Amino acid sequence: MTHFTDSHCHLDRLDLSRSDNDFSRFYQDELAPALEQMLCVSIDLESYPAMMEMVQGFDNIHTSVGVHPNDRDRHEPTVKELVDFYQQYSSNVAIGETGLDYFRSSGDMQWQQQRFRNHIRAARELNRPLIIHTRDAREDTIRILQEENAADVGGVLHCFTESWEMAQQGMEMGFYVSFSGIVTFNNAADLRDVALKMPLERILIETDSPYLAPVPHRGKPNYPYYVEQVAQKMADLREMTIDEIASLTTQNYNQLFLN
Numbered sequence: 001m002t003h004f005t006d007s008h009c010h011l012d013r014l015d016l017s018r019s020d021n022d023f024s025r026f027y028q029d030e031l032a033p034a035l036e037q038m039l040c041v042s043i044d045l046e047s048y049p050a051m052m053e054m055v056q057g058f059d060n061i062h063t064s065v066g067v068h069p070n071d072r073d074r075h076e077p078t079v080k081e082l083v084d085f086y087q088q089y090s091s092n093v094a095i096g097e098t099g100l101d102y103f104r105s106s107g108d109m110q111w112q113q114q115r116f117r118n119h120i121r122a123a124r125e126l127n128r129p130l131i132i133h134t135r136d137a138r139e140d141t142i143r144i145l146q147e148e149n150a151a152d153v154g155g156v157l158h159c160f161t162e163s164w165e166m167a168q169q170g171m172e173m174g175f176y177v178s179f180s181g182i183v184t185f186n187n188a189a190d191l192r193d194v195a196l197k198m199p200l201e202r203i204l205i206e207t208d209s210p211y212l213a214p215v216p217h218r219g220k221p222n223y224p225y226y227v228e229q230v231a232q233k234m235a236d237l238r239e240m241t242i243d244e245i246a247s248l249t250t251q252n253y254n255q256l257f258l259n
Contacts, residue, residue, distance in 0.1 A: 002243050003036035004231055005250040006224040007178050007257075008097075008131065008158045008206035011040040011061070012051040015210065015221050023054050034225040036060065036250055039257065041097050041131060041158075043068035045075050045085065052089055062257060063089060064131055066096040066119055069112050070104045076115065082122035093257040095123040096131025097158060100144070103136040113144060120148040123155070129256055130155030132175070138162055142169050156256065159208050164194045171202055176256055178204035181214030181222065184233045196237050204256070205230045205249045 011023070019026035031038070037060040042048050044067050055061045065085040067077050077085075086092045098119035100112055123130045132155055134141040145151075154174030159182065160167065167177050179195055182188050195203075205227055207214075213222035214229035228242070235245045 001033075002228075002246050003250075004034065004205070004225075004227045004246050005036050005253045006038040006207050006209075006227040007156065007204040007249070007253050008041050008180075009038055009209045009224045010043065010211075011038070011224070012047060012054055013210050014223065027058060031224060034228070037062065037253070038224050039064065039093065039131075039253075041094075042066050043097060044071050045077060045081070048085065052091070055091065056089070061091065062093045063091045064094040064096050065092055066098045066131065067115060068097055069099050069101045069115065069133055072105065072111065076111075077118060079118050079121045079125065082119060083125055086122070086126055086128070092128075094129045094131050094155065095119050095126065096155070097133045098130065099133035100137035100141050101133060101135045102140075109140075113140065116141075116144055117148055120145070120150050123153045124149065127153060129153055132157050132170075133159070134162065134166075138166050142166065145170075145173055154256070156204055158206060159212070160194070161188075161191060162194075163190075164197055167194055167198065171199070176202045176204050176252060178206045179230060179234060180206050180208045181212045181218070181226065181230055183237075184215040184229055185218065186215075192233075192237055195234060200238070200248055201252060203234070203249060204252055205234060205245070 016026045039062045151173035156176045157170045158178045159180040160177045209222035231245045235242045
């Protein structure tokens, strides 16, 4: 049986009602049979302790620490806080998600940019990769990554929906590019063109669950095992087998996060 790696999910935000809200049961029944490993990504520090408590003890669940760029009313993390939170748990492998999002936020974006810089500085202090969220902010995202020497640690441009030019700029700084269920959407032809051009050694796949479920589940809650649909679309685009996509994206994940 093919086993996949979901490089970006939010396990603490999944609907577990069909498992009586018991994560251990959900893991054994639904995650373990389908997934080799997964990265549970932090989006705020308020829910971080509960997230970490939930996933402790599962060796193939890795974690990150970070504050999503859109959460303006959250506690603003210092570099030291991010470093300290990271060092509390051996399951942590990355800093993020972080980045810039000008689609949902507007006005003076200095607060978002400074938060982004703090995450990059924490990642460099820890020598760990970054998980980058970017939307409608291509130029500033690349500029700040360059100014803060993010190439020293690299990372991933997650849930990528941007241009081939931006993918190339990211790869020049040592970043991988991760494709989500969006690549299966009918209106994502431009993104599929990017996926087709990508060097195989820089591709990751993800669900971003519980958001952005792939076709044929679009519009419904997303789950990490739906990464299979993302892998199948990538396999079709690249004229490869799904086993080959599963294997190479797992190798890429290991190279980025577990080295």
